[in-house]
Structures are given as C-alpha cells and as structure tokens.
Amino acid sequence: MTDEPATPQEIWAQIERADELIKYASNRDPRTAYAQARETLERAMAVAKNVPGAAALEQQARTRLDDLARLEDAT
Numbered sequence: 234m235t236d237e238p239a240t241p242q243e244i245w246a247q248i249e250r251a252d253e254l255i256k257y258a259s260n261r262d263p264r265t266a267y268a269q270a271r272e273t274l275e276r277a278m279a280v281a282k283n284v285p286g287a288a289a290l291e292q293q294a295r296t297r298l299d300d301l302a303r304l305e306d307a308t
Contacts, residue, residue, distance in 0.1 A: 238280050241287045247277040248294055255301060267305055274298050 238244045251273040258266035274294045281291035 238277065239284065241281075241284060241290055244277050244281050244284060244287050244290045244294075247273055247280075248290065248297065251277070251294075251297060251301075255297075255304065263308055267301060270301055271298065274301070 238247050251270040254266045254270040254273065258270075274297050278291050278294040278298075281287040281294065284290075
C-alpha cells in the first residue's frame with residue numbers, strides 16, 4: 234500500500250492539507266510550512282496527471298502553487 238493519493242477525493246484531501254499548512258503558517262515557522270505545502274501540492278499535481286477525472290484538481294494545485302509563490306515572495 235502506498236501513501237500516494239489514488240482517487241480524485243484523495244487528491245482533493247492533499248490540496249486541502251496544503252491549504253491548512255498555509256493557513257496556519259503564522260503559528261509556526263512560515264518557511265517550513267510553505268515548503269511542506271509546496272511539496273504536498275507538487276505531489277498532488279503529479280498524481281492527478283494519472284488519475285482519471287482529476288485534471289481539474291491538477292489545475293487547482295497549480296493555482297495554489299502560484300498563490301504560494303506570491304506569499305513566499307511577500308515574506
């Protein structure tokens with residue numbers, strides 16, 4: 234059994250996890266939280282390419298990565 238998401242619902246859960254890491258980054262080291270969120274989103278994007286019905290989730294992850302880049306530039 235692998236830790237990789239295998240369904241659109243599991244990919245969405247990964248994206249939500251990244252959102253939570255970003256949301257609460259100010260409660261801990263923001264750089265660490267952002268790095269963890271980036272890793273989570275990149276993994277979700279990579280997996281979404283191979284999961285039927287997950288193309289929109291790949292785009293969601295890309296949008297969140299773009300938003301994260303702006304947050305990182307602001308710090």
